Amino acid sequence: MTSPTGRAAAQDFAGAMAEDAPVFVISVAAELAGMHAQTLRQYDRLGLVSPGRTQGGGRRYSPRDVALLREVQRLSQEDGVNLAGIKRIIELESRVEALQSRVHELLEELELSEGRRMAAEAAVPAGYRRDLVPLRAPSSALVVWRPRTGR
Incomplete structure (x- = not known):
């Protein structure tokens, strides 16, 4: 485990990158979330937090994943869910x-x-507006306009 200042530096680094960038290996993500790496593996198996994967199959967690891990922990420990x-x-x-x-x-x-x-x-000139009838587009209808007489 890293020192509190090491954790703060990692969190600052996480805040400076794209929220969805899968960059943290499981040990770093576990440290940032304050959990054991085995817990992260279990959450992945259960479908709670699904990190990105490398070509070799290694898990890569994003800052968004770490935030979600913290929320899972909070819901579990503080709210008893x-x-x-x-x-x-x-x-x-x-x-x-x-x-x-x-x-x-x-x-x-x-x-x-x-x-x-x-x-x-x-x-459209104001005088013709009362004669306009809206059609639902797209339409293949042929529209013939005939001016009304006797106005």
Whole structure:
């Protein structure tokens, strides 16, 4: 095990790199998470924390993996959640993140679409706007416009 100052230096190094970069060997990740390497192997087997792998099959943990290991430890020790419960919590949090990301994407699409619609409306003279009928795209319909008479 490294000294407290060695751990702080490793944590500073971890904070300076990409969150998903698989760079830590199991012994370093175990040290950063405050666990035994065998615990990390067990968590990997259970699917709680799945590190990246080298071509030779060695585990490589990212800073995100180390943070997740700390969260697993906290849930287990402080909150008394069993490993099956922790796995379910991790799965649900991952699902929530994916759904939030999708909502963000859809909102951006909607904003872009609304901007295009407003630009198209602005290009049509005001007198014709009441005659416009929206169509669902894509459409293969042939549209014939006939001005209304008697206005």
